[in-house]
Amino acid sequence: MIYAAVLAGGSGLRMGGDLPKQFLNICGRPVIIRSIDAFIKSGKTDMIYVAVSASYTEYMRELINKYIQFKNIKVICGGGNRNETLYNVLESIKKEREVSDEDIILTHDAVRPFIDDRIINENIEAVKKYGAGNTVIPAVDTILQSSDGKFIDSIPLRSTMFHGQTPQSFSVKKITELYENMTPEEFEQYTDACSVFVAKGEKVCLVQGSRDNIKLTYPEDIEKAESIIKSKEQD
Numbered sequence: 001m002i003y004a005a006v007l008a009g010g011s012g013l014r015m016g017g018d019l020p021k022q023f024l025n026i027c028g029r030p031v032i033i034r035s036i037d038a039f040i041k042s043g044k045t046d047m048i049y050v051a052v053s054a055s056y057t058e059y060m061r062e063l064i065n066k067y068i069q070f071k072n073i074k075v076i077c078g079g080g081n082r083n084e085t086l087y088n089v090l091e092s093i094k095k096e097r098e099v100s101d102e103d104i105i106l107t108h109d110a111v112r113p114f115i116d117d118r119i120i121n122e123n124i125e126a127v128k129k130y131g132a133g134n135t136v137i138p139a140v141d142t143i144l145q146s147s148d149g150k151f152i153d154s155i156p157l158r159s160t161m162f163h164g165q166t167p168q169s170f171s172v173k174k175i176t177e178l179y180e181n182m183t184p185e186e187f188e189q190y191t192d193a194c195s196v197f198v199a200k201g202e203k204v205c206l207v208q209g210s211r212d213n214i215k216l217t218y219p220e221d222i223e224k225a226e227s228i229i230k231s232k233e234q235d
Helices: 031-043 054-067 082-096 115-128 173-180 184-189 193-199 219-234
Strands: 002-009 047-052 075-076 102-109 131-140 162-171 205-208
Touching: 002 031, 002 082, 031 047, 031 054, 031 082, 031 102, 031 115, 047 054, 047 082, 075 082, 082 102, 082 173, 082 184, 082 193, 102 115, 102 173, 115 131, 115 162, 115 205, 131 184, 162 173, 162 193, 162 205, 173 193
Parallel strands: 002 047, 002 102, 047 075, 131 205
Antiparallel strands: 102 162, 131 162
């Protein structure tokens, strides 16, 4: 089985407005619906989990009923952070069916609506070959490291630096095993599942991302997203 987990547990406060950013409309469709659609259209995912905060689960179901025809989709409650949200997805999978060695999960930010078939396919292949993959793009700016926010501690070699995107993709069995052996402190310490894999000595393969695979975070990102959509429609 190949699962997609669209993670939308955040409040999206930096975007402003009444709705979290994942529910905002861009060119007539909610951001999160565009993200879900990308996995449906790829034809590679057998089941899609959408994790949102408890106060928006019913609203999310209404959106799915309005926009989505795909039947194998389930809305669940997210957790207090990204790792807890993904853990909830994994627990839901485990309750519904026995996990096999071949099961793969692609975890994706709900506010990255421009994921494409190539990236999805290459994430799946990365997991089949290495057990885990993280979508990235090379850093084009120099990265500065500062522990106090005032002075530079170090300047890493730019050619070895990458910006992380999503999907982050894993063997379901392996990520479940790692999560089940994490302490509460580790759930807070590690920012995402790839951080857990690396901290536990597991390899994570780099998957080439895309400059279009942007994360919608600030109001100006909506204009950029609308521009990308209109450009694609003209192609």
